[in-house]
Each structure stands twice: as C-alpha cells, then as structure tokens.
Amino acid sequence: xxxxxxxxxxxxxxxxxxxxxxxxxxxxxxxxxxxxxxxxxxxxxxxxxxxxxxxxxxxxxxxxxxxxxxxxxxxxxxxxxxxxxxxxxxxxxxxxxxxxxxxxxxxxxxxxxxxxxxxxxxxxxxxxxxxxxxxxxxxxxxxxxxxxxxxxxxxxxxxxxxxxxxxxxxxxxxxxxxxxxxxxxxxxxxxxxxxxxxxxxxxxxxxxxxxxxxxxxxxxxxxxxxxxxxxxxxxxxxxxxxxxxxxxxxxxxxxxxxxxxxxxxxxx
Numbered sequence: 001x002x003x004x005x006x007x008x009x010x011x012x013x014x015x016x017x018x019x020x021x022x023x024x025x026x027x028x029x030x031x032x033x034x035x036x037x038x039x040x041x042x043x044x045x046x047x048x049x050x051x052x053x054x055x056x057x058x059x060x061x062x063x064x065x066x067x068x069x070x071x072x073x074x075x076x077x078x079x080x081x082x083x084x085x086x087x088x089x090x091x092x093x094x095x096x097x098x099x100x101x102x103x104x105x106x107x108x109x110x111x112x113x114x115x116x117x118x119x120x121x122x123x124x125x126x127x128x129x130x131x132x133x134x135x136x137x138x139x140x141x142x143x144x145x146x147x148x149x150x151x152x153x154x155x156x157x158x159x160x161x162x163x164x165x166x167x168x169x170x171x172x173x174x175x176x177x178x179x180x181x182x183x184x185x186x187x188x189x190x191x192x193x194x195x196x197x198x199x200x201x202x203x204x205x206x207x208x209x210x211x212x213x214x215x216x217x218x219x220x221x222x223x224x225x226x227x228x229x230x231x232x233x234x235x236x237x238x239x240x241x242x243x244x245x246x247x248x249x250x251x252x253x254x255x256x257x258x259x260x261x262x263x264x265x266x267x268x
Contacts, residue, residue: 024117025088028071028079033088035067037108049105051095056105058095080106087112118162163199173205179212186222191243194229198243211247221247224255 008014015031016038022030039057043049049056065076083089092105164172166183191198200208212218225246232241239245246252 020117025086026082028075029083029086029088031068032064032076032079033083033108033113036089036106040107051092051105054107056092056095056107058103058105060103086116088116163201164205165199166205169200169202169205172202173209175209176213178218179209182212182218182221187225187243187246190225190229191246194233196242200244204244208244208247211249211252214249215252220256221252223259224252227255227258 016034017027018030018034021034024030025033036057040049040055043055043057049058061077061080062073064080065071065073068076071079080089080091084091088109090107090109093102095105096103166188170180188198212221215221228241228246228251231237237245
C-alpha cells in the first residue's frame, strides 16, 4: 500500500468526523452515528429500506465491525449500546423477512439528537461558532460521496434553538441600564405573572433590545404592557404572545395609537 502525495495519506475512503458532534456525544459514538446516517441517506437516494415512514440501514455487529476495523467486536457492540442508551439511534428487528433472522435495523433519532445538542451547546459550550459549508479549505476528514445535509440541518437547528433567560443573556452582553431596569422591574415580571416565562434565542434577544432602544421614550412599554396582556388573554393576537411580539414595532405602534385614543376620549 503506497502513500499518496495528495491530502489523503492512503487511497481509501476516510470516515467523517463532526467536531461538534464528537464533543457532545463522544468521538466513537459520533463516528458510528454519522456512519448510520450516511447509510440511511444512501437508502434514501436508492429508495430502499423504507419502513414505517423512514429509511433504515440493517446490519449485524460483526459486519459493522468490518467498517471500523481498528475496533474489536465488543467495542463496536458497546458503542451501539451507548447510542441506544442515549436514545440517539432507533433499533428494530421487526422488518426482517424471516422470523429467526435477528439482524437489526438502525436509523438516527434526529429529534433526540437535536434536543441534546441544543441543551448541551447552551449549558456547556456557550455560543459556538460552527461553520457548516461546502468545500472547506482544510477539513479534518473528507468522504468522496454526495454531501449529506440532514445532519447539518439538525446541528444548525439545534444551535439556533439555544434559548437563554434574560439574566443569562445580560451576563454576556452590555445592556443600557434603563433598558435593563425596564425589563427586570416591569416587563418580565408582568409577563411571568401571566405564565409567559421568556427564554429566547440570542438573536431574538438582540432584536428585542434593539426595538426597545429605538423607542423615543422606552418607558412607554411599561404603560403598554397591561393593555397588551389584556388583549393577549382575550385571544386578540394571532401570534403567540410574548416579549418579542410585544416589543415589535407594529404592536407598539398599535398600542400607542389605542392609548392616544383613550386619552382623547377621556378629555373630550
């Protein structure tokens, strides 16, 4: 076996390692889960192994071990067991044609993976700058297959779903003291009293703060919060009520207009 002078030392297909996934669930589990995902995507492309609304890959542990030849059969078995315990892979023996055949079928549990990534990214890793692009100049590992996008969507979605309380957000960002007082003393307690506990993605918090800062008199929001909650409780809003909705320009303009009308009617 000769050594190549290109980016791969040996002329064989390397396995793909996703650094963020490895950091969250462990290196061995990340390698195996990606390989399960890959074969399910192959099944999708070929339109085979479609059962109960999903594409699957079926294999025995000894056959899986041939794909990970540096591990023993017992190690591979332990990795699959870990993935099952973490609920990151769904396993079934229900699709075999013959009763005695106990070959297992596998597919990633994308929903659980997304939840786990969102939780751990928020709690343990903070804001991660993760770039998921085609053709990175120096990837860690590459594979000469059609690019798989499903896992990228899962991870991207998980990161965007990373939600913070205002205290967590304000610990990261420098916020104007008047805006901070308005939120902590008036708006958030009122919302929480009405069952609206606010945990928002960072981008949404950024937008809320920007909307508040842009107002000529930010204390108008204190005046508007009670009428807003009355309308929200009466089901007057099509969108789900909350801080982001309340602080939006359109809602504030409407609340200000209604407030002026009430004042005019009072003094007429």
